[in-house]
């Protein structure tokens with residue numbers, strides 16, 4: 001029996017995922033967090049929670065989000081600080097969707113230092129646009145239950161019909177190539193400086209995200225294990 005399938009030690013650091021939409025960032029971040037028994041911190045989920053609970057932060061963020069605008073750094077950073085000061089974060093946490101800019105990364109670095117965490121570990125899920133495009137444009141969503149399929153690598157049993165509830169499968173407007181192309185381009189433009197920032201500090205670990213979810217998961221776990229052994 002493998003002795004270390006559960007989290008025998010603590011993570012004791014922040015793990016940050018970088019990667020374009022469709023690279024599997026959310027899935028990998030969630031699974032890593034579950035594996036080590038630490039919180040998975042998605043800025044999108046956190047903001048929605050503040051809004052639904054009507055916290056002071058949520059009240060400020062709500063009209064901005066309703067206008068479809070980006071919530072300003074000041075609010076996001078305040079939210080992050082408050083979140084990582086909660087007791088469940090003592091043994092580390094996994095970010096999903098944060099930081100997005102070098103300025104946010106610098107602020108986070110200071111924050112982690114102040115709170116006595118080890119240096120963050122940054123995983124870049126790198127994937128070529130030619131691999132990513134079919135993944136994204138092939139996505140079909142069930143109109144009834146919201147199940148997600150992919151005509152290339154996770155097709156339904158009957159084309160256009162949901163296996164679970166027989167609902168119609170549709171391509172969301174966000175998944176059309178004319179929407180995805182510019183989104184990927186914007187992502188690359190935003191992430192390149194962030195990846196360079198972490199790389200220059202020796203914190204960036206690049207993983208080939210064109211592999212299967214299982215293979216990527218193994219690589220993520222191995223890389224985290226290595227860094228924990230090394231420092």
Ligand SMILES: [Zn+2]
Nearest residue numbers: 142145162167
């Ligand atoms: Zn369905």
